[in-house]
Amino acid sequence: MSGQPGHTPIVVAEPRLMRDTILAACRAGRRIGFVPTMGALHAGHASLVEQAAAECDDVVVSIFVNPKQFGPREDLARYPRTLPADLALVGAKGATWVFVPEPSTAYPAGHATSVVVAAPAADFEGAIRPGHFAGVATVVCWLFNVVPADVAYFGAKDWQQTVVVRRMVADLAIPIAIEVCPTIREPDGLAMSSRNAYLSPEDRRRAVALHEGLTSAAERWQAGDAVAVVEKAIRAALRSRDIPVDYAQVVDTDTLLPPRPGAAAVALVAGRVGNTRLLDNIFLPPRP
Amino acid sequence: MSGQPGHTPIVVAEPRLMRDTILAACRAGRRIGFVPTMGALHAGHASLVEQAAAECDDVVVSIFVNPKQFGPREDLARYPRTLPADLALVGAKGATWVFVPEPSTAYPAGHATSVVVAAPAADFEGAIRPGHFAGVATVVCWLFNVVPADVAYFGAKDWQQTVVVRRMVADLAIPIAIEVCPTIREPDGLAMSSRNAYLSPEDRRRAVALHEGLTSAAERWQAGDAVAVVEKAIRAALRSRDIPVDYAQVVDTDTLLPPRPGAAAVALVAGRVGNTRLLDNIFLPPRP
Numbered sequence: 001m002s003g004q005p006g007h008t009p010i011v012v013a014e015p016r017l018m019r020d021t022i023l024a025a026c027r028a029g030r031r032i033g034f035v036p037t038m039g040a041l042h043a044g045h046a047s048l049v050e051q052a053a054a055e056c057d058d059v060v061v062s063i064f065v066n067p068k069q070f071g072p073r074e075d076l077a078r079y080p081r082t083l084p085a086d087l088a089l090v091g092a093k094g095a096t097w098v099f100v101p102e103p104s105t106a107y108p109a110g111h112a113t114s115v116v117v118a119a120p121a122a123d124f125e126g127a128i129r130p131g132h133f134a135g136v137a138t139v140v141c142w143l144f145n146v147v148p149a150d151v152a153y154f155g156a157k158d159w160q161q162t163v164v165v166r167r168m169v170a171d172l173a174i175p176i177a178i179e180v181c182p183t184i185r186e187p188d189g190l191a192m193s194s195r196n197a198y199l200s201p202e203d204r205r206r207a208v209a210l211h212e213g214l215t216s217a218a219e220r221w222q223a224g225d226a227v228a229v230v231e232k233a234i235r236a237a238l239r240s241r242d243i244p245v246d247y248a249q250v251v252d253t254d255t256l257l258p259p260r261p262g263a264a265a266v267a268l269v270a271g272r273v274g275n276t277r278l279l280d281n282i283f284l285p286p287r288p
Numbered sequence: 289m290s291g292q293p294g295h296t297p298i299v300v301a302e303p304r305l306m307r308d309t310i311l312a313a314c315r316a317g318r319r320i321g322f323v324p325t326m327g328a329l330h331a332g333h334a335s336l337v338e339q340a341a342a343e344c345d346d347v348v349v350s351i352f353v354n355p356k357q358f359g360p361r362e363d364l365a366r367y368p369r370t371l372p373a374d375l376a377l378v379g380a381k382g383a384t385w386v387f388v389p390e391p392s393t394a395y396p397a398g399h400a401t402s403v404v405v406a407a408p409a410a411d412f413e414g415a416i417r418p419g420h421f422a423g424v425a426t427v428v429c430w431l432f433n434v435v436p437a438d439v440a441y442f443g444a445k446d447w448q449q450t451v452v453v454r455r456m457v458a459d460l461a462i463p464i465a466i467e468v469c470p471t472i473r474e475p476d477g478l479a480m481s482s483r484n485a486y487l488s489p490e491d492r493r494r495a496v497a498l499h500e501g502l503t504s505a506a507e508r509w510q511a512g513d514a515v516a517v518v519e520k521a522i523r524a525a526l527r528s529r530d531i532p533v534d535y536a537q538v539v540d541t542d543t544l545l546p547p548r549p550g551a552a553a554v555a556l557v558a559g560r561v562g563n564t565r566l567l568d569n570i571f572l573p574p575r576p
Contacts, residue, residue: 113459171401
């Protein structure tokens with residue numbers, strides 16, 4: 001716990017200064033938590049910072065709208081940018097430092113390196129957004145070198161992202177622990193997301209279908225229904241609100257392959273609510 | 289300098305133990321040098337270890353015949369393995385530790401991550417050996433996480449490899465310095481290489497053509513000749529000994545693009561001597 005909730009965090013833009021600052025704190029015996037974000041922070045991010053502050057001596061939050069994880073027809077230009085509010089929020093939750101790199105430091109002239117994760121990144125978001133996870137893995141690898149923290153916190157809402165990051169960390173022996181924290185929801189169950197800001201009032205009401213579908217899927221799962229029936233429950237909920245389904249699938253939590261008998265699983269859903277793609281998922285505990 | 293040349297180095301196979309050992313030495317204020325190799329060590333490797341021992345307090349040598357940097361029709365199975373002699377050599381040159389990981393630790397079950405360097409890895413060896421540099425970059429990235437040294441030493445003989453590694457280190461902000469050390473040569477000028485062991489006595493005599501071609505190329509360069517003339521001198525030397533040329537090209541030292549006026553360049557050559565591909569290069573200083 002940084003011990004100063006409500007303070008103004010120290011903003012650092014220069015990667016070398018950021019790294020040296022973290023190393024000095026490490027040498028002083030402090031445990032460092034890291035919350036990588038793209039800004040436009042909401043209660044989901046706030047809970048990650050809180051968790052980090054509860055478990056660590058110092059917390060770094062990075063805010064970087066990473067161009068490489070957006071496709072050419074995606075929402076990079078209109079992605080919400082709310083830096084002053086973001087700084088106030090993470091300060092209130094106990095962040096010590098906020099790292100806000102310039103794109104030119106993350107992607108120096110002549111940049112040519114990508115970190116590519118094959119299997120768990122191939123389907124779902126990876127199939128719909130070609131290059132997205134290479135963009136995520138590359139910038140997260142870079143961030144983990146610039147912010148050599150003890151533990152990094154990710155939200156469970158982007159479940160496939162957490163699988164891809166954990167796979168990369170294991171495969172490259174990156175010396176950081178990955179902690180996945182529960183999805184934070186609006187009162188009606190909609191998962192918090194920076195992209196919820198795009199929804200019209202009418203679409204905002206329809207968007208609850210994702211959580212509704214996942215909730216009934218979890219009931220079907222617990223009742224012992226076949227995987228196809230569980231998945232059908234999700235699709236039915238989206239269809240009832242005229243939301244086109246990108247995917248609605250039950251998979252192994254760690255590999256995103258078909259679920260193994262007797263193991264935990266996760267139901268993944270993505271749908272198009274108006275012009276906005278929304279994702280959500282629900283954990284499915286092991287069943288006999 | 290480790291201060292104990294001639295001793296037997298400590299052999300470490302377990303990545304976590306290797307990393308903890310290095311970190312403990314770092315905390316004790318020791319400067320760590322790292323020489324990554326595939327074993328089958330020769331005087332070129334020996335000079336890297338000597339250089340590391342001269343500049344650092346402790347030296348780690350890794351010996352790992354990395355399967356991912358060999359193509360399906362390449363020489364992985366017959367690549368020379370000479371571990372006892374390798375250990376004696378690096379001990380004599382002052383290595384403190386030798387890291388000999390099992391392939392299953394470098395590539396754990398489910399491994400799916402590649403580090404891919406585009407531009408400087410695309411041509412030359414990258415064009416002839418698809419996937420080679422992704423294999424190199426991935427294992428070097430892994431090694432740099434397991435062996436968090438201050439500086440890593442690479443031989444200039446594999447010039448494109450040094451460019452790819454430096455590009456990766458810059459792009460991912462990997463916290464290690466890269467030092468490129470001069471090529472060590474046989475008395476007749478042949479660059480030291482583990483693959484020289486494949487050469488028949490007759491091929492061994494012909495192999496000198498690479499260095500002969502590069503030497504006359506450097507003379508032509510210094511005389512102010514056009515790049516095409518400089519490159520032709522290399523091809524002529526290989527042709528005079530019936531060595532098929534894979535490439536013979538003058539390029540910018542850092543980008544491997546066409547040389548810039550007034551800047552240093554490097555002449556790269558690769559040829560097939562019998563069944564063995566040999567590489568070499570020569571530095572071309574800036575000229576008016």
